[in-house]
Amino acid sequence: MKKLVFILLTLLLLNSCGHRGSRQSAHFGEKPDSIMSLHYARGFEIGYFDGYTRVLVYNPWAENEIMARYYLYREDSSLLPKDGYHVRIPLSSLAIASCTHVAFLDLLDELDLLRGVCNASMVYNPVLRQSINEGQVADLGDAFRIKREILLQIRPQALMASGYNQYDEHLQAISQAGVSILYNNEWMEQNLLARAEWLRFVACFLDKDRLADSLFRQTEANYLRLKELASSAAGSAPVVMSGDNFRGSWYMPGGRSHQAQLFRDAGASYFFENDSTTGSIALGFEQVVRDFNQADIWIGASNATDLNALLAMDERYVWFKSVKNKQVYSYQGRMTADGANDYWESAVVRPDSLLADFIKLFHPELLPGHEWIYINQLP
Amino acid sequence: MKSRATAFVFLVVLLLILAVADLYWGSIAIPFREILAAFDSGTNTSVLGEIVLNYRLPKLLTAIVAGSALSVSGLMMQTLFRNPLAGPDVLGVNAGASLGVALLTMFGSAMGGFALGMGSWGLIVAAITGALLVLLLVLFVSARIPDLVSLLIVGMMFGNISAAVVSMLQSVTNPDLLKIFVVWTFGSLSAVTWSMMPVLVLLVFIGLIMAYLMQKNMNAMLLGERYAQGLGIPLKAMRFTMILSTALLAGSVTAFAGPIAFIGITVPHIARGLFKTWDHKVLLPAVMLCGSILLIACDLIAQSAIFNNSLPINAVTALVGAPLIIWIILKNNK
Numbered sequence: 001m002k003k004l005v006f007i008l009l010t011l012l013l014l015n016s017c018g019h020r021g022s023r024q025s026a027h028f029g030e031k032p033d034s035i036m037s038l039h040y041a042r043g044f045e046i047g048y049f050d051g052y053t054r055v056l057v058y059n060p061w062a063e064n065e066i067m068a069r070y071y072l073y074r075e076d077s078s079l080l081p082k083d084g085y086h087v088r089i090p091l092s093s094l095a096i097a098s099c100t101h102v103a104f105l106d107l108l109d110e111l112d113l114l115r116g117v118c119n120a121s122m123v124y125n126p127v128l129r130q131s132i133n134e135g136q137v138a139d140l141g142d143a144f145r146i147k148r149e150i151l152l153q154i155r156p157q158a159l160m161a162s163g164y165n166q167y168d169e170h171l172q173a174i175s176q177a178g179v180s181i182l183y184n185n186e187w188m189e190q191n192l193l194a195r196a197e198w199l200r201f202v203a204c205f206l207d208k209d210r211l212a213d214s215l216f217r218q219t220e221a222n223y224l225r226l227k228e229l230a231s232s233a234a235g236s237a238p239v240v241m242s243g244d245n246f247r248g249s250w251y252m253p254g255g256r257s258h259q260a261q262l263f264r265d266a267g268a269s270y271f272f273e274n275d276s277t278t279g280s281i282a283l284g285f286e287q288v289v290r291d292f293n294q295a296d297i298w299i300g301a302s303n304a305t306d307l308n309a310l311l312a313m314d315e316r317y318v319w320f321k322s323v324k325n326k327q328v329y330s331y332q333g334r335m336t337a338d339g340a341n342d343y344w345e346s347a348v349v350r351p352d353s354l355l356a357d358f359i360k361l362f363h364p365e366l367l368p369g370h371e372w373i374y375i376n377q378l379p
Numbered sequence: 380m381k382s383r384a385t386a387f388v389f390l391v392v393l394l395l396i397l398a399v400a401d402l403y404w405g406s407i408a409i410p411f412r413e414i415l416a417a418f419d420s421g422t423n424t425s426v427l428g429e430i431v432l433n434y435r436l437p438k439l440l441t442a443i444v445a446g447s448a449l450s451v452s453g454l455m456m457q458t459l460f461r462n463p464l465a466g467p468d469v470l471g472v473n474a475g476a477s478l479g480v481a482l483l484t485m486f487g488s489a490m491g492g493f494a495l496g497m498g499s500w501g502l503i504v505a506a507i508t509g510a511l512l513v514l515l516l517v518l519f520v521s522a523r524i525p526d527l528v529s530l531l532i533v534g535m536m537f538g539n540i541s542a543a544v545v546s547m548l549q550s551v552t553n554p555d556l557l558k559i560f561v562v563w564t565f566g567s568l569s570a571v572t573w574s575m576m577p578v579l580v581l582l583v584f585i586g587l588i589m590a591y592l593m594q595k596n597m598n599a600m601l602l603g604e605r606y607a608q609g610l611g612i613p614l615k616a617m618r619f620t621m622i623l624s625t626a627l628l629a630g631s632v633t634a635f636a637g638p639i640a641f642i643g644i645t646v647p648h649i650a651r652g653l654f655k656t657w658d659h660k661v662l663l664p665a666v667m668l669c670g671s672i673l674l675i676a677c678d679l680i681a682q683s684a685i686f687n688n689s690l691p692i693n694a695v696t697a698l699v700g701a702p703l704i705i706w707i708i709l710k711n712n713k
Contacts, residue, residue: 142550319426
């Protein structure tokens with residue numbers, strides 16, 4: 001009987017440790033002296049120990065599982081645990097596999113560290129583009145098939161990559177060659193501010209925790225202030241739609257997607273606002289016509305550069321009220337001729353600027369002085 | 380003879396029923412009276428009416444046109460090569476069309492979004508150009524080598540070359556553009572709008588006329604090339620015309636609606652099984668009816684509300700067509 005009680009108690013205790021929300025770092029080895037408090041991001045943890053910093057990246061696809069551990073040190077690595085990457089900070093050089101991570105480095109004023117970048121033609125940042133053109137930063141090719149030889153030739157101290165739910169032999173091989181792989185999983189966060197908060201993750205490898213803290217707090221304060229402003233808007237909320245038809249399929253952002261968050265926070269009304277999908281929802285053309293033909297504003301309409309081009313893609317777009325009233329917008333405010341778009345770069349770390357764009361779109365009277373950064377109207 | 384007439388009547392009725400069903404069922408529910416109202420007056424401007432008249436109706440017509448065209452071209456290829464598994468794609472014309480689209484979507488980006496600005500007509504022009512180039516190569520080869528099997532192999536090799544170039548392009552292109560191409564390969568009956576319809580119908584009409592003019596000669600070909608030659612049929616010209624007509628039919632359908640698999644191979648077998656004949660006079664109208672019926676049925680499956688969203692028509696036709704062929708082969712070998 002005593003034994004049974006003991007077992008039950010143990011189970012109960014284990015169970016309570018496993019609860020989400022109180023993600024106990026005790027689960028994953030030693031307890032740090034202090035932990036950096038994160039406001040939104042749920043994908044990583046930064047813990048401070050005597051003599052080193054431990055960074056944990058959680059596996060977004062498996063509850064309570066660690067994707068990677070990093071032990072950050074300045075001088076002495078002899079005391080570090082053996083179960084993760086040992087990274088000497090601040091980093092002396094870095095390569096990145098995703099253009100979305102360019103802006104994190106730019107904001108921290110560390111673009112100089114970059115030695116290589118994947119899909120170099122998709123980089124928008126003008127400073128980095130110039131370094132690429134001048135040959136100072138190498139093009140590492142496709143992110144899923146990184147040009148290993150070039151990477152090992154430039155041999156950066158670390159490679160920052162987006163984690164995916166699959167085994168990547170290229171990354172494994174690079175890691176075995178002694179390059180630390182930094183998994184920046186910002187894209188899996190479900191909240192725009194959480195995405196932006198990965199700035200802290202990037203910053204700790206550069207030994208710029210304090211700078212990241214003040215930059216993020218500023219972004220957060222701006223975002224919340226703008227959201228408050230939008231909620232005070234007078235009059236009815238404009239109805240919004242997104243995505244486009246391609247040969248019968250139409251992808252609309254789900255109710256818990258980043259886009260839906262922007263619609264909500266900027267004070268628009270959206271058909272799927274109560275939906276719980278985090279990604280996008282595939283719809284047939286007929287459904288979209290039925291549910292969205294009266295939408296006031298259409299944002300994120302394909303690759304068309306003007307309304308005529310849009311109608312050339314499908315003449316049936318003319319059924320939409322937004323098209324009749326020329327209220328069609330896209331994210332081409334900052335885009336190069338070969339398709340690099342700042343919407344995928346700086347907007348990731350500056351959700352407040354993006355929100356301001358959306359508020360200007362839905363309630364122009366609230367931000368009379370604001371000029372669109374990412375959004376443009378199809379002429 | 381009487382049973383043949385019955386079969387035709389049966390097919391026509393079935394076609395009509397399915398056509399009405401295709402107008403009635405879609406990814407959203409539209410009451411029947413709305414559908415009638417849409418046809419009743421040209422002044423109808425309700426959204427549901429728009430969907431019926433400008434979305435479902437052209438889709439239905441595309442299914443009929445594409446089903447007929449693909450089936451007739453499949454029949455011609457099976458006659459030409461005297462091979463039951465020949466289809467419109469053996470010439471490599473479809474692969475050429477997809478190469479054209481791949482080049483446009485993926486290389487077009489280098490031209491500063493020029494390709495995408497052209498919209499759906501851009502895709503069509505690219506597909507027709509690709510199909511025409513492969514067609515010219517095949518015709519060139521067919522004029523030089525009299526052996527049909529060699530021609531078959533050459534056609535398949537052109538197909539393979541196109542496929543290889545397409546996958547090479549895929550590996551170097553950016554994901555957004557790749558998606559446009561991948562979605563194109565799904566096939567889509569709804570991609571054809573009213574403004575494109577006349578062009579598609581005209582091209583297919585010319586191809587069908589060519590096929591009908593050759594029906595007697597095709598019957599003779601079934602008995603062997605020597606026999607046909609003995610009857611005074613100009614074999615070379617005949618082969619040339621059949622290839623041209625097939626390319627016109629299959630190429631234009633692929634250009635407008637994307638690749639649609641298995642209809643061309645499957646339908647001639649169904650028609651021959653149904654009418655128990657090899658006579659092209661009967662088979663030509665029969666495959667047109669069967670092809671339209673099969674493609675509308677596939678569209679009903681693809682568009683049905685069960686899946687909430689449209690399935691790729693190319694996948695549905697393959698899923699329906701491939702088992703049908705297996706069944707036909709098993710049945711014939713009994």
